[in-house]
Every structure is written in structure tokens, then in C-alpha cells.
Amino acid sequence: MIIRNITENDDFGAIREIYEKSWKFAYKDIVPMEWMESRPKDKWGGNILHNARTEIGAFDGDKIVGTASFGVSRWEQFSSCGEIVTIYLLPEYIGRGIGSKLMEACIEELEFLGFTEILLWVLEDNYRARRFYEKHGFICTGDYMDDNIGGKPLREVMYLRRK
Template identity: 30%
Template sequence: MNLRNATPADAAALAELGTRSFVVKFGHLYRPEDLETFLAGSHTEAKAAKEIADPQMRVMLAENDGKLLGYCKLVMACGWPEHARGARVIELKQLYTDPEATGQGIGARLMDWALEEAAGFGADEIQLSVYSDNPGAQKFYSRYGFEKTADIYFMVGEQRDEEFLFAKVL
């Protein structure tokens, strides 16, 4: 497995994997119109291209033989300033793996990269949101020293999902 920075040519693959991963894991929770609205705003090729080009974001890909297996997006700014404990807080925006490749260490490699990138940037805290009914992800983040710091929410179309804000002081 190789890690590399995303380029504009990766936007379509990022959008496809983001859509597929979200739908496989969470699609059953939503009305079709809410899911469609959410995906149209979050997991499009245009949105991925904009994020790749954004100097405030870092997008790292995990690949094997040219196949995209996962990705991680960091926003080099604080997502929830009202809950920040550090002075230079960043957000782990997404850490997605291909549903067919889960359990192969992809998430661990991407998390290791994210923590190294945060340290190199001089961040003193990383925040992320995690669905309240996703114990597997919560356990994964806890293994890396993240802890629940607040109850927040996340909108998928018109549906409000209860989320947890997890954070790690660096």
C-alpha cells in the first residue's frame, strides 16, 4: 500500500469512493431525498477538486496497484472553536476506506499520516466528528488517544444525526 497526496486528477475517484463508502455504511439510515441532497453537496467530483486545490486542506490517498483504497482529509483550521482546548486546532474531516478493503490497515496508515501532518503543521489539537451509533469508529479513534469532548450534530439532508466530537490534544 502506498500513500500519496491527492492531485486534481483524483477528484472523480475521491467522489466515487466517498459516495460508495457513505452509502454502504449509512445509506440505510436516510430517506432517499435526504441521502441524495447530502451526497450532492458532499461527495461530488467538483467538491473533491475544490478540496484538493484548497491550501487549507491536506488530502492523502492510500492506494494499491493504482486502486484507491482509502483517503484522509485534514482541514488546517478548527472545525468547532467553541470546543477547542488548543491554540492551533485542526480538523480531521474524513477518513474513509473502501468497504471491500476494511480491516487491511488502511485506516491505521492514514491516521498515522494525519498525526504526523498535524505535528508538522504545529497543531496542538485535532478534532473530528463521529456518528453516535458508530462504535467501531469510536473505538478506532480511542486507540489513537481521541476522546469524546462534546455532543454535536450533523445534517444529512433534513435529518439531524447525533454525533460526538472527539479530540486529541497533541
């Protein structure tokens, strides 16, 4: 398994597929499936490499099987923090330690950039992800924001890790 930065030469279609399959697996009982099924393929993953974040991938040979993105916090009130924005895997690669390798790479790079605090947001009902983040030293802060995905009101909670 190789973890490296995503480049313009990588297959953005394969990256978008990771986002789509990961969302449909992780959020199947949280986010309305009708919304996920109706989402255009080119909308998954957003503006890859054009979003002010560093994006990395986990490669099994030539196949990209996971992706993560991070950078300075997108939230003005947390501008002194680094932020892990995404970590997604193809469902068949979950449980193999790849998510942990992506997480460790994000943390290492953000700490190298001088961040002593790293935050992330997670859907409150995504208990699997919350356990994963807690395993990596993140603590729920009690901060939250209300969201609406696919017409369903949802809450995101903030996690923070201090060096």
C-alpha cells in the same frame, strides 16, 4: 500501499466514488438511504483540493482506495487545534490497516505543523468509527452538535487527541 497527497492529476471521480461507497456502507442504518441514493455523483467529496485542507490518498498500485483530509480546525472556538475532517475507504478495503495508515499520516503531519491537540467529529451512532478513533488515542469530549442529514436529526460528537 502508498499514502501520498492528492494532486490535480488524480482521478477525482474515483475519489468521489470512495466517499459515496464509504457513506453508503458506514451510514446505511444511520443516514437515510433515500438521501444517499439521490445525491448527485459530483456532490460526493465536496470541493476536492479547493477547501483549505490537505487531502491524502491511499493507493493500491494505481488505484486509490482511501482518502483523508485534515487541517487547522474549522471551528473558531477550537482554532488552536488541528482537525481530521475525513477518513474514507472503499468498503472492500476496510479491515486491512489502511484506515490506520491514513490516520497515522494525518496525525504525523498535524503534529509536524505544531498542533498538540487534534480533534474530529463523528456521528454519535457510528460506533465502528468511534472504536477506531479511540484505538488511535482519541477521547470523546462530551462536546456535540446537532445536525440534520437527509431530513433526519443526527448528533455529532467531538473526539480529541493530545500529544
